[in-house]
Amino acid sequence: MNTWKKILADSGKRITRPRQAIIDALRCCDKPQSPEQVLETARQSYPNLGLATVYRTLNLFAEIGVVRLIQYDGTIRYAPATLGHLHPLICIECGKTVEFHGDDDIVDVINQVEKDTGFIVSEHLLQLGGICPECQSKQAENGKSHGC
């Protein structure tokens, strides 16, 4: 059984066709999507899907950790979240998003900050941006002709 199904079931929630369609939509393209985009994508496999359900489901999934909120272009978008403490790395050209594992390394940062500020740090948000290998190739091909 898939992890997200198990998490839902364990918390007394149901596994429904709309929810399945929304998960699939999030996973089909590896870019963070807005609720509107999720609706559009998910309707390809489940045409009856309503917008309200998308919002409800994204909120639910965010709560149980199945999706993650990503700050992109000044707004908040959604991407599937692998369990375990992974962080998103987003291409600022094409939006392609991959995950990386960086917790071991930021433990040092957190320890230092706790010492300096007296805070007890309990959560962190780490998000990197850059240019993915594909977009690097494209830029090399096109030369400096157009910054796109």
Add this chain to the structure above:
Amino acid sequence: MNTWKKILADSGKRITRPRQAIIDALRCCDKPQSPEQVLETARQSYPNLGLATVYRTLNLFAEIGVVRLIQYDGTIRYAPATLGHLHPLICIECGKTVEFHGDDDIVDVINQVEKDTGFIVSEHLLQLGGICPECQSKQAENGKSHGC
């Protein structure tokens, strides 16, 4: 001349009373604020301020790096940004926000990620959350009586 004024002037923008009031509002309380909250605070020193101006100004300030967007409670809020690469640390009880310097340490993370993924990393978003010293004291005083 204050940094934000210099940045504005250098990019051909004007230093106006509404903008001054908005900066002051952001700085007066050390919590990330919503546009609506900024309006309310800034009107204490400039009662005629309009909501549209708050939105326009926050967007402008975000572009030139004078304010920073903070993901708080599922929404995006605004806080003044000290120049230099500082990151926000937000109290999840009271919202108090301080800045910390953590770039030296995440350089290692970034190098590793670049090696692993082939991305060229050019930006990062790091935000920590926890309990500030004041809220720690309060919790200690009140015992376990109410999780608040």
Add this chain to the structure above:
DNA sequence: ACACTAGTTGATAGACTTTTTCAAAAGGAA
């Protein structure tokens, strides 16, 4: 397989948030 029950859904309306528009006002250079 069937029926039952509580969680879930889609559609619409409503609330809220953000942007656009435009005439009036104000900053800053000469």
Add this chain to the structure above:
DNA sequence: TTCCTTTTGAAAAAGTCTATCAACTAGTGT
């Protein structure tokens, strides 16, 4: 001060998100 351009406030428009509710459905027990 004068002039030109940017900026502003108010209102309208557009966009985003949530609440409501009858109809539907997943998952349980029979």
